[in-house]
Amino acid sequence: MTQFWKAAAPGSRFPVNVELIAETVSASRFPSDRIKAIKGGAIPDFDGALYPIDDPRNGWAIIYNKTDVSLERQRFTIAHEFGHYLAHRHLLPNGVECDEKVVTQRSGKGIEKEADEFAASLLMPFDDFKARIPADAKPSLDDLGAAAEHYGVSLTATALRWLEYTERRAVFMVSRDGGARWAKSSEPAFKSGRFFRTVRETYMLPEASCAVNGNFDDMGRASATHPPGVWFPEETEEFCICSKKHDLTLTILHLPKSFRWLGPAEPVEPDTFDRFMSGGR
Ligand SMILES: [Zn+2]
Incomplete structure (x- = not known):
């Protein structure tokens, strides 16, 4: 995971530039089905989604809710969807829509839990966090x-x-x-x-x-x-x-x-x- 930000944003580690990393990593590693769009909007029923663009072979789009949602939470949602893209897109040919509770309370299971864990480690790596606030x-x-x-x-x-x-x-x-x-x-x-x-x-x-x-x-x-x-x-x-x-x-x-x-x-x-x-x- 840490190699992603190193590759995508050398010298400027925090706050992690999630959108840049998602776009750069997907384009360099998975050019044939990369992330082509990351867009915020007014979404009524969920906080974020990962959708194939017509067909997974055409690439993917991350959509996130911007209405009444802080920039900080938007960043976590984008990182969560990026996690789905990296780990689960082959399991999800029709994409996935993610519940607000899963993302803010980290209460999901299975692939939702994995995406939350990915987002937390990308944005707040333990090595840096523990150096700021030791475990004791x-x-x-x-x-x-x-x-x-x-x-x-x-x-x-x-x-x-x-x-x-x-x-x-x-x-x-x-x-x-x-x-x-x-x-x-x-x-x-x-x-x-x-x-x-x-x-x-x-x-x-x-x-x-x-x-x-x-x-x-x-x-x-x-x-x-x-x-x-x-x-x-x-x-x-x-x-x-x-x-x-x-x-x-x-x-x-x-x-x-x-x-x-x-x-x-x-x-x-x-x-x-x-x-x-x-x-x-
Ligand atoms: Zn999710």
């Missing part, structure tokens, strides 16, 4: 925000990428009106029973949480260290940012590093476990 570091929202800017991706995409390798116990949550829309735990957090069920039920955030009753500053940020019993039966550090534009609150929970594993308080539901193992929860 406890980043604030500012640290993750700086990484998001460096990579030209959304704060959500950045947090999800960091959760993939952090050695710390941490949880990322997206909520609205005090109810969790979805959440994802780092593996160490999940293994110590620190995760939320958000698929079949709505988890209501604690009244004492910053996300619900925080003292938000002018930047829409709030943080606090909560005693055991607020979020979990142990002390929890909470950082959150409220986006009025999107009517969403993003929360990062940091749990203490030292923790004696006593097993989950309740059995893990199969759907939660399956989703965790598939990379999205």
Whole structure:
């Protein structure tokens, strides 16, 4: 993967120029069925698509939604479709249309999961990310925000990428009106029973949480260290940012590093476990 950006954009690694890389790599490696167009527009039902131009032998087009979608999310979508092109186009003679949830929450399975993983590695390679935020570091929202800017991706995409390798116990949550829309735990957090069920039920955030009753500053940020019993039966550090534009609150929970594993308080539901193992929860 890293050879792609090296070949396509020497000297200017980040933010990765996704469109240039997709066009350059496809033209140099697969000239007979290269990517001929990458176009944004108003697409009502999905975030991105990869289509053959009449026939796969004529080349391919990447289409992405631009309406109410940030430039950062558009870049992730293009990278996701480029992943489909590289790995799956022979399986998809009629192309593929990709759901918004799959791309923003990285909750897809099979080829969707593969395309998401490709996009994340192209835009935010682990070697660079770990040099910025080491695996044992406890980043604030500012640290993750700086990484998001460096990579030209959304704060959500950045947090999800960091959760993939952090050695710390941490949880990322997206909520609205005090109810969790979805959440994802780092593996160490999940293994110590620190995760939320958000698929079949709505988890209501604690009244004492910053996300619900925080003292938000002018930047829409709030943080606090909560005693055991607020979020979990142990002390929890909470950082959150409220986006009025999107009517969403993003929360990062940091749990203490030292923790004696006593097993989950309740059995893990199969759907939660399956989703965790598939990379999205
Ligand atoms: Zn897809």
